[in-house]
Amino acid sequence: MSKIKDYSLADHGRSSYFWAKSHMKILEHSISELARKKPLQGYTIASSLQLTKETSVLLMGIKSLGANVIASGGNPLTTQDDVAAFLHSEGITVYAWSDQSKTEYDWCQNMALSHKPDIIIDDGGDLNAKAHFGRFSKLHILGATEETTTGITRYLAMQKKGKLRYPIIAVNNARTKMMFDNRYGTGQSTVDALLRSAGVLLASKKVVVCGYGWLGKGVAQRCAGMGAKILVTEVDPIKALEAHMDGFEVLTMKKASKLGDIFITCTGMSDVIRKEHMLQMKNGAILANVGHFDVEIDTRFLLGKKTRQARPNLDECTLGGRKLYLVAKGRVANLVAAEGHPPEVMALSFSNQIRCILHLVKNGKKMRSLVHGVRQEIDNAVALDALKSMGVKIDTLSKRQIQYAKSW
Amino acid sequence: MSKIKDYSLADHGRSSYFWAKSHMKILEHSISELARKKPLQGYTIASSLQLTKETSVLLMGIKSLGANVIASGGNPLTTQDDVAAFLHSEGITVYAWSDQSKTEYDWCQNMALSHKPDIIIDDGGDLNAKAHFGRFSKLHILGATEETTTGITRYLAMQKKGKLRYPIIAVNNARTKMMFDNRYGTGQSTVDALLRSAGVLLASKKVVVCGYGWLGKGVAQRCAGMGAKILVTEVDPIKALEAHMDGFEVLTMKKASKLGDIFITCTGMSDVIRKEHMLQMKNGAILANVGHFDVEIDTRFLLGKKTRQARPNLDECTLGGRKLYLVAKGRVANLVAAEGHPPEVMALSFSNQIRCILHLVKNGKKMRSLVHGVRQEIDNAVALDALKSMGVKIDTLSKRQIQYAKSW
């Protein structure tokens, strides 16, 4: 009942799955402990996740806990067709393929919801949005989990208007997700995307990092680690001050646009790099976005110019006498031009996902229809699992120390 | 009416004051804007702060806003006598000198409270504690501000038992305080303390950082920046995981004690480096504490051994055939063996202090007797002031972007 691109790619996808699984020991650890009791037996779980080798480990894990799993993609472009084929071959219903039109993407999400899921796993909020309006607004849903800041922002807006129908756990806000996934994961995969798409020397280049949240911090740190000079633009004064104290050059986008060799948007905001900035850039400048949506760079303007593909995932756009290079058409560069987060990092948020889903199954009915944080004890359990799976031992407080803490 | 060590040191203290003032432009900026209206006229403000050239700028600033200022020390050992003399010469009542006994320290704090302050500025919670019990428990106090985690922990314990008598603003929790002061300030001044007291090469040394909160992060980053190899001990799994991902070796104190060349406690907890650890350490190991109290290293054990002063602020303690070196007798090393935070960093928290004191004067009566955070708008204002005073300009959201943020 799946609809995917090429059923013959299952073996290739299986090989990717096994590789990822072997680097997601944290997740395996959580799952193997729980799998015997089949705690998700009888539940239908619909996901709107980027289909990659790593998410395949999550979905297979959920399946092994007894659930009926339905997978649609998290983004019209980013589905890996071999992974889709593998999941289908393992009995998961998949509606996803690469390079979808908006209509196709929409259709897939509709199909996912038509299975009447009990739980939704979302990455960006598209599936949850759909489950709130129109024909799906009557579905009985226990609750949902959300991977991204973007999704959460959307739900909070809905919550403010009293429109949220069921509890949503902001997995993205777990400390083991936000700090690790965004910082270490995207930090590395952004470098990866730059190397694969443009392949230029990073040492000595001026890299303009737009936004200094967890994402921007990770990108700045890794690019600096490759020898680049970092320039940061921000709108939040505290983050700006932090970037300044971290030794980076903080300045306005206007000034930065004349100086940068490479520009990376990490803001979650729209209209960050605009026409007036691009008109000021140096010949040969490279632009990439790693924020969730492709609205950070004005790609309509840039791709409207004379354009040719210089390298895979790299478009050369001619503005007057100068050439600018756009990575992955301004879409999430580390997903499109590289392979997204490394498996070790995704395992952290997926371990959170599973523990939150189990929490929803148990407690969803009692929970208010709000955006909920991940409970501290879940967060700690995930971190401890992670340390164990990497062979790291830490101290615990002695009685005397606990006494001391209480002594005031 | 002051009681200090040596009134003749005022000129030396004045010179330090001017130097600090010239590096605390953020603070000067805040003060000069407010000074004309004398908004603190008629108020008595008692402080229990480490008396350094930087705090002299804060206290002089508060005085310039019209207040009657009373200064006692924040710690029996750390008063700089020239600064005390200077403040006295400027009309501030000072009860503080270096190397006090516990009794003397106590006496000074009693004297400060005997002035019936309206507002208390505290660093560690000793003065506020005193104002809650015994003969001072009837004082009418509008509110207090607190610089340290330690103080806040104490107040929260009191709050839990319903014992808090007035609102206390946790300046320490301001993002512009906690992130900057602890990380950049102590990070640097800990290196400074090691260089002045021990003067050994940091490159290639194994530095064990106990605790990976903001303090430990700052210390780890700067010691790594000097070429050291960092080993981290923690009890919090999420912080431990962060240290591990930041590329540091995470391990138990037991294991670390055999490997380290230098040990630095940054936990806020007691009994971190214990007898059993010291007995395992390498000959020549150096121990320092930068947490608020001198309870992190078991100095009673260590200083109970045969001891001689090897260098200023460095005691050589002989354990069996081995010699261990203790910085500043286990007291706050960066304050005792160096000069504490650099002025630029203290200016941030002092700018917060002043804005919070003004807030208390206006709103203290209406506020509940709880520990309060610093309001986001105060925090942002401080950061923006800081950026301005350093000549850094940042972007602001365009209408279109604000629209975008609201659009969900």
Next chain:
Amino acid sequence: MSKIKDYSLADHGRSSYFWAKSHMKILEHSISELARKKPLQGYTIASSLQLTKETSVLLMGIKSLGANVIASGGNPLTTQDDVAAFLHSEGITVYAWSDQSKTEYDWCQNMALSHKPDIIIDDGGDLNAKAHFGRFSKLHILGATEETTTGITRYLAMQKKGKLRYPIIAVNNARTKMMFDNRYGTGQSTVDALLRSAGVLLASKKVVVCGYGWLGKGVAQRCAGMGAKILVTEVDPIKALEAHMDGFEVLTMKKASKLGDIFITCTGMSDVIRKEHMLQMKNGAILANVGHFDVEIDTRFLLGKKTRQARPNLDECTLGGRKLYLVAKGRVANLVAAEGHPPEVMALSFSNQIRCILHLVKNGKKMRSLVHGVRQEIDNAVALDALKSMGVKIDTLSKRQIQYAKSW
């Protein structure tokens, strides 16, 4: 007269060429200055270089100076077939294709020499070795240039035995080559190779860098920049001490083999990672070589085990219950699994190449049949060209300063 794999790939190769050319401004600068006079008119130049988009810029540049250019590969595996097709389409005679057998590789080099070159450009020394023995030992060759340490070591051995027939300029020893190419180029491309082949998180991993010459330094610095913990093995005490002072853990291969998550050989020596080391490694360890030859890791042992391809350029080898992963079959990982040096870095050594070739054409007959260094003035000229092409201006000594330097 070329022999290549697929003539239809020329357009793809041309696109790569233009991209590389736009990032090799230094080289373009040198060439465009010289091109009018066609100083290489009438000379035949044979190369044994890895055929990549970057070397295509060098070869096209040499051609534009008037030379008759013959290109064979520098390695049986690494030829990029599209580049070969492009060069052929531009009138360069090419004998090279990807995945050659030893016999095919040999045949190509024979064909290159059959054109009776005046100058040889070599990368590893295979072509020069061939030109010294057997049927090619009577060729009249003006001189040669060499890109690698490996090649130079071979020539020095030949020189010691008095067997060198013509002067060879060790371009590899130019400061603008050795320091930059090996350190910044391979540093980055090794990270690139790890990300593409294995795609694991580097942050927190223990990376064992075998050898701390320029190559090892670059690799260590970049892996540390990605958050890894670096362990170094060395046989040279001074280099070992340097690594130790740089904050890295220095230890024996025996000890390192139990600790590492990733191993990278950078020595130029054989038998660095041996059977006894692999038998000690952790399950999941990844091994890669970036030294010139595939003799640093005992791949005969490792690939003799049960092996399957886990990902492109990554073989999973089963030893007892554990799985080890070998990148690019132990061949030069950054060339096979990534794209070699970034263009900006190669431009430096290629700029040296061209200036040295012109030097040989002018002075080759007068030069002794020895390995020659690159002349200081050539080296300086290349650096100055590079700075200019990147818009960097530097100071020059004033008369007074020159006077001062002479004053002793």
Next chain:
Amino acid sequence: MSKIKDYSLADHGRSSYFWAKSHMKILEHSISELARKKPLQGYTIASSLQLTKETSVLLMGIKSLGANVIASGGNPLTTQDDVAAFLHSEGITVYAWSDQSKTEYDWCQNMALSHKPDIIIDDGGDLNAKAHFGRFSKLHILGATEETTTGITRYLAMQKKGKLRYPIIAVNNARTKMMFDNRYGTGQSTVDALLRSAGVLLASKKVVVCGYGWLGKGVAQRCAGMGAKILVTEVDPIKALEAHMDGFEVLTMKKASKLGDIFITCTGMSDVIRKEHMLQMKNGAILANVGHFDVEIDTRFLLGKKTRQARPNLDECTLGGRKLYLVAKGRVANLVAAEGHPPEVMALSFSNQIRCILHLVKNGKKMRSLVHGVRQEIDNAVALDALKSMGVKIDTLSKRQIQYAKSW
């Protein structure tokens, strides 16, 4: 027969000596092996070294090998009087005290030579210069060793004119001296000098490093490690390119003078920061020199302005409305305002010193009157000693590997 400032300081100097000795295990190791045979019995050795706790370990070490040791200072300002007193109390003849006039300094050196030394240990070349001209030009001297680049430059000038009377070993050029001493030693002690004299926050500051030799590299790396933004000025294109690739901003002194918060000269050249630069600097800028002579900054101009001491070793100079701050009057900042190299680093060059002195005693008569490098086997022995004394074990080449190296 000594002439020093205060004989009563011997105990304080002894305490410093023991502390330094305990951190100079490398040196102790070398000495203890040799001490039994008293290989320097009957030789008089005159030194012109900065008298610090570290040099006291060297001089005591030489004495323990049987030599008659005469110590004059290496610089009119930098003698530590307690160390001088200690050395005197141990039977070394000392002519040195702090804050000497040029005449006093001269007198001390004359006294040292009047003992008719067999060997000279020099730091800057003053004593060797004196031993070539006038009344000392007839002394029979076996040879000398030299610690600094400056000294060597002077001797090379003399050698060029055929004026050198005896062999001088350039200890400074030993790899274990130049790379370690200048880079790790001065790197750290420059940070130390800035913290003690100015005490400002380094994070976020723009630090202009003039010169990117070993010295400048060390200073840049450590200041970057403290969170500063590094700007580099250079006259050598290759070093400039290296700084650029290391991620630092390279620019002319003219441009840098407007941008920097802190300026550090590391060139060995005169007239690096000139009047025209100072007139452009920001209010509050800090200037320091760590090159050997106080000619790098135009201090005559700067100190000619209205000047007051802002802090110990920090002069505030008023230029128009702006104030510039000069560390240590432009003299070697890390020696005057801090304690020079950390003991571990000095031990390396002193270990070289002793091995070179023994070499001179054995072979001096046979050696030509030239500047000689340190022999590779001495250099390696020092490095190996150092590694051993720090508990680091390294690999050695196997027979098979030696075979491989020879196989070409």
